Amino acid sequence: MRNVWAVATRELRGYFLSPLAYVVIALFLALSGYLFALILANGREASLRGLIQNVSVLYLFIVPAISMRLLAEEQRTGTVELLLTNPVQEWEIVTGKFLASIMLVLVMLALTLVFPLFLFIFGNPDRGPMITGYVGIFLQAAAFLSIGLWASSLTQNQIVAAIVAFALLLVLWLSDNLGQFLGGTIGSIVSYTSVINRFQSFPQGVIQSNDVVYYLTLVLAGIVLSTLSLQSRRYR
Amino acid sequence: MIRVEHLTKNYGARVAVADVTFDVGKGEVLGFLGPNGAGKTTTMRILTGYLPPSGGRAEVAGFDVATQSLQARARIGYLPETVPLYPDMSVRSYLDFMGKIKGARDRRREVDRSMEKARIAHRAGDQIGKLSKGLRQRVGLAQALLGDPPVLILDEPTSGLDPKQIIETRNLIKSLGGEHTVILSTHILPEVAATCSRIVIISNGRVVAEDTPENLDRRLKGAESIAVTVRGPRDQVTRALKSVPRVLSVQAETDGKVGGLATFTVQSEVGADIREALACVVVQSGFGLMELRPAHLSLEEIFLQLTTSDAPAEVAA
Numbered sequence: 001m002r003n004v005w006a007v008a009t010r011e012l013r014g015y016f017l018s019p020l021a022y023v024v025i026a027l028f029l030a031l032s033g034y035l036f037a038l039i040l041a042n043g044r045e046a047s048l049r050g051l052i053q054n055v056s057v058l059y060l061f062i063v064p065a066i067s068m069r070l071l072a073e074e075q076r077t078g079t080v081e082l083l084l085t086n087p088v089q090e091w092e093i094v095t096g097k098f099l100a101s102i103m104l105v106l107v108m109l110a111l112t113l114v115f116p117l118f119l120f121i122f123g124n125p126d127r128g129p130m131i132t133g134y135v136g137i138f139l140q141a142a143a144f145l146s147i148g149l150w151a152s153s154l155t156q157n158q159i160v161a162a163i164v165a166f167a168l169l170l171v172l173w174l175s176d177n178l179g180q181f182l183g184g185t186i187g188s189i190v191s192y193t194s195v196i197n198r199f200q201s202f203p204q205g206v207i208q209s210n211d212v213v214y215y216l217t218l219v220l221a222g223i224v225l226s227t228l229s230l231q232s233r234r235y236r
Numbered sequence: 237m238i239r240v241e242h243l244t245k246n247y248g249a250r251v252a253v254a255d256v257t258f259d260v261g262k263g264e265v266l267g268f269l270g271p272n273g274a275g276k277t278t279t280m281r282i283l284t285g286y287l288p289p290s291g292g293r294a295e296v297a298g299f300d301v302a303t304q305s306l307q308a309r310a311r312i313g314y315l316p317e318t319v320p321l322y323p324d325m326s327v328r329s330y331l332d333f334m335g336k337i338k339g340a341r342d343r344r345r346e347v348d349r350s351m352e353k354a355r356i357a358h359r360a361g362d363q364i365g366k367l368s369k370g371l372r373q374r375v376g377l378a379q380a381l382l383g384d385p386p387v388l389i390l391d392e393p394t395s396g397l398d399p400k401q402i403i404e405t406r407n408l409i410k411s412l413g414g415e416h417t418v419i420l421s422t423h424i425l426p427e428v429a430a431t432c433s434r435i436v437i438i439s440n441g442r443v444v445a446e447d448t449p450e451n452l453d454r455r456l457k458g459a460e461s462i463a464v465t466v467r468g469p470r471d472q473v474t475r476a477l478k479s480v481p482r483v484l485s486v487q488a489e490t491d492g493k494v495g496g497l498a499t500f501t502v503q504s505e506v507g508a509d510i511r512e513a514l515a516c517v518v519v520q521s522g523f524g525l526m527e528l529r530p531a532h533l534s535l536e537e538i539f540l541q542l543t544t545s546d547a548p549a550e551v552a553a
């Protein structure tokens with residue numbers, strides 16, 4: 001656990017030593033702020049539902065940018081060899097990296113709390129759905145980051161990692177349509193993998209256990225696959 | 237301290253390391269010598285637990301590098317060939333991070349100590365990405381020294397350094413011997429002669445020779461040779477030198493016309509010290525003895541013989 005934390009804190013500092021974190025956060029805040037204002041102006045409803053349902057689209061672009069360098073860069077510069085020739089295990093590196101990206105997203109989401117703050121100042125919004133909505137987008141970020149981490153473990157090239165992550169996330173987005181097209185058992189299995197039905201109930205104040213299980217499964221899968229990918233050098 | 241037995245590594249069909257066996261005793265500095273692509277880095281990566289061997293086994297400080305990898309790794313300081321650094325970090329925070337990973341006790345002092353030893357303390361606050369190549373190498377070395385590991389594995393520690401830095405680094409490595417067990421890989425020959433107590437020469441993944449620099453030298457020549465510089469007519473001097481007992485051959489190296497000086501290489505039977513006898517003969521014959529010294533086949537020549545000959549196995553046998 002000591003190693004996980006050491007890797008995580010180093011990575012988080014690395015984010016803020018490079019311009020990447022600032023650019024990503026600024027972009028996310030600008031886009032979500034734009035959406036928030038637009039939805040509010042049109043709907044005149046003191047809730048975050050519209051925004052939270054749209055954050056998923058922003059993630060599609062933001063998450064690959066956050067996750068692309070996590071393991072690709074270490075593999076390119078050879079620092080992964082440095083870590084793995086010390087008493088550190090693959091899963092510790094992977095978990096540490098994942099935690100660092102999660103912490104970055106927490107910072108990012110914390111800054112968006114200014115939107116509900118406005119709602120509280122100028123209106124009387126319902127607190128519950130906001131909280132569950134935030135839980136939802138946090139879990140979704142975790143799931144997406146984990147997939148991005150895996151993409152980053154597959155290559156030494158950050159751009160490739162970002163594109164692969166984007167493609168994987170897009171597949172999760174679109175698999176619902178494919179499932180409906182296929183129909184039957186296979187169709188419902190494919191539909192089940194889709195993320196599109198997973199972020200509907202959170203902003204309505206409902207936390208469904210199967211949604212939580214879905215996200216946590218993706219997190220675990222990403223971590224396990226990344227670990228295997230780092231270990232694969234042993235079999236080549 | 238380090239025991240390597242019949243180590244083999246294949247990358248698919250390509251054999252990178254084939255049946256490599258050697259031992260390194262405690263406090264020894266072993267030179268791991270070979271041309272680029274000979275399997276040096278692969279062997280080191282196996283020793284450091286980064287790659288598993290395809291066959292054979294290796295032990296570091298009593299721990300098998302494949303089955304007790306974590307324990308073995310905890311006892312190794314490793315400097316890979318391309319020094320892996322985080323360019324965004326400062327020297328101190330990088331070493332502090334590595335100290336955490338290595339679980340170094342009293343980390344602050346340990347970081348200071350290793351920076352002092354690698355002579356990088358004066359740049360502790362600088363960003364690594366802005367350091368020169370030589371300074372980065374020192375940061376890598378400081379990293380390897382963190383936690384005072386009993387075994388140090390240094391992959392081409394002087395590559396890319398300027399001559400002054402090379403000498404400094406060699407002296408540092410030399411001073412590490414005794415306390416630490418060191419494996420040092422290089423394809424630069426004077427390096428091993430300058431720093432190592434023993435040499436393993438590897439070519440195409442196989443050990444072609446293993447000995448002390450002095451013994452390698454002697455064994456390869458099969459004879460002792462002495463260089464004699466004499467003022468005097470060449471033919472007469474040659475004849476005089478040949479008259480000394482146990483001399484096998486005399487060869488004039490320079491043509492003797494330059495200032496009447498000629499250098500001769502005199503080969504004698506192994507173990508015979510004929511220097512006094514040679515000096516006697518030269519002086520008694522009335523020639524001027526200018527210089528007399530043991531001539532060594534340079535390591536360069538040995539290396540080339542071993543790594544380019546068609547039948548390296550014969551030399552090793």
